[in-house]
Amino acid sequence: MKSKGAKRRKRAWYTAKEALNLAGTVEIEEEVGSAGRFSPLTVLVRWIPAHRIHRGGRDKAHLVKVLLVMSGLGVAGAALTIPGIVIGGCLIASSLVLPVPSYRKSLWISRIESFGGGRVRTRTWPAEVHWNGRKVSVRVNGRVARSLRPFEVGLPPIVALQDEEALLGLLPRVAGEGAAIWVQAPGPLPKGATLQGSLEDLVIENVVRLPAAEWELLWETMTDSRQIESLGSR
Numbered sequence: 001m002k003s004k005g006a007k008r009r010k011r012a013w014y015t016a017k018e019a020l021n022l023a024g025t026v027e028i029e030e031e032v033g034s035a036g037r038f039s040p041l042t043v044l045v046r047w048i049p050a051h052r053i054h055r056g057g058r059d060k061a062h063l064v065k066v067l068l069v070m071s072g073l074g075v076a077g078a079a080l081t082i083p084g085i086v087i088g089g090c091l092i093a094s095s096l097v098l099p100v101p102s103y104r105k106s107l108w109i110s111r112i113e114s115f116g117g118g119r120v121r122t123r124t125w126p127a128e129v130h131w132n133g134r135k136v137s138v139r140v141n142g143r144v145a146r147s148l149r150p151f152e153v154g155l156p157p158i159v160a161l162q163d164e165e166a167l168l169g170l171l172p173r174v175a176g177e178g179a180a181i182w183v184q185a186p187g188p189l190p191k192g193a194t195l196q197g198s199l200e201d202l203v204i205e206n207v208v209r210l211p212a213a214e215w216e217l218l219w220e221t222m223t224d225s226r227q228i229e230s231l232g233s234r
Helices: 036-046 055-079 082-094 102-115 212-222 225-232
Strands: 020-031 120-131 136-140 143-148 158-162 165-170 181-185
Touching (some): 055 082, 143 181
Antiparallel strands (some): 120 136, 165 181
16 A cells, blocks of 8 residues: 555646746747848748658648649640740759758758858747646747647657757647647656657757746646546537
8 A cells, every 4th residue: 555655746737717837938049130142042042942840741842842843844835945845844853852851941041141140149038838728838028939739639748858858849730730839948857757759850949948847847737638538528
């Protein structure tokens, strides 16, 4: 028989009237200054089709490739001239390299802008993670930056270690639609937490940093089976 002291702590229950609010910080890249003579090149790169590195993103990338090939064939077949055939051939050839991964496109833009005087800088902003019993939202300077309903997506939260720090990931309902919410805290996973899910092919950005105790509180709430049971009874 377990002793009274060994009894597992009961997890709190949150609602719209008694919501969970956790204060932390987030680093966000922002543009400053001007890229000067590199501005046209930056605009050109921004027009390059890109896709996120997950299943939904790869599906959309495949669709773009098919559309490029079909457009190239259509232009070449309709024009029946040397310029038309050249343009059609370029469209078909572009399907071999387009679209590009979104992280690579962001890297290109950052490098171009750094040549023009460092237009991108990272700033740390106060952030808040809010949970009202149905929706998790991240607020930066009082404004909602992203939100999702974690118990209606059919995907369990990701619990991982990144740079030897605890990381919690909440994924959107449909891959490629909306942004994931990432929350990190210093130190290892708390007692009782195990690695769950994979970070492979996921873009981890705009990570909210919380104190270890508050991260554990959010992890307990997001892995509470009562939430799923409650949703099913509504």
